[in-house]
Amino acid sequence: QVQLVESGGGLVQAGGSLRLSCAASGRTLNSYNMGWFRQAPGKEREFVAAIGRSGGTIRYADSVKGRFTISRDNAKNTVYLQMNSLKPEDTAVYYCAADDNIWVLTTALQYDYWGQGTQVTVSS
Numbered sequence: 001q002v003q004l005v006e007s008g009g010g011l012v013q014a015g016g017s018l019r020l021s022c023a024a025s026g027r028t029l030n031s032y033n034m035g036w037f038r039q040a041p042g043k044e045r046e047f048v049a050a051i052g053r054s055g056g057t058i059r060y061a062d063s064v065k066g067r068f069t070i071s072r073d074n075a076k077n078t079v080y081l082q083m084n085s086l087k088p089e090d091t092a093v094y095y096c097a098a099d100d101n102i103w104v105l106t107t108a109l110q111y112d113y114w115g116q117g118t119q120v121t122v123s124s
Helices: none
Strands: 002-007 010-013 018-026 033-039 046-051 058-060 068-073 078-083 092-099 118-123
Touching: 002 092, 018 033, 018 092, 018 118, 033 068, 033 078, 046 068, 046 078, 058 068, 078 092
Parallel strands: 010 118
Antiparallel strands: 002 018, 018 078, 033 046, 033 092, 046 058, 068 078, 092 118
């Protein structure tokens, strides 16, 4: 089992940048594919980005392509989400999640382990 803790959220103006981190403890991170999801008030949790165990497979939601970059450092047991050119519609609680499936998945229900989330607020 793995425990996940997100950090790096905050308040930023539109056009700004933030880098989120997800630190894992317990089982080593390279046992899992990792994903970032977000949930805005009154909306369902939605997929943002995912990365395979070795970092060779990466997927993004269309809404963040070209602006967000997911990466991982297995030696540090940490996954990152670099967010650039932020927009007010990016405002949400961001969650990292771990999954031990063979495939890199984009559906929240298929992820087994979740962090507590970190708030990202983008002002216009």
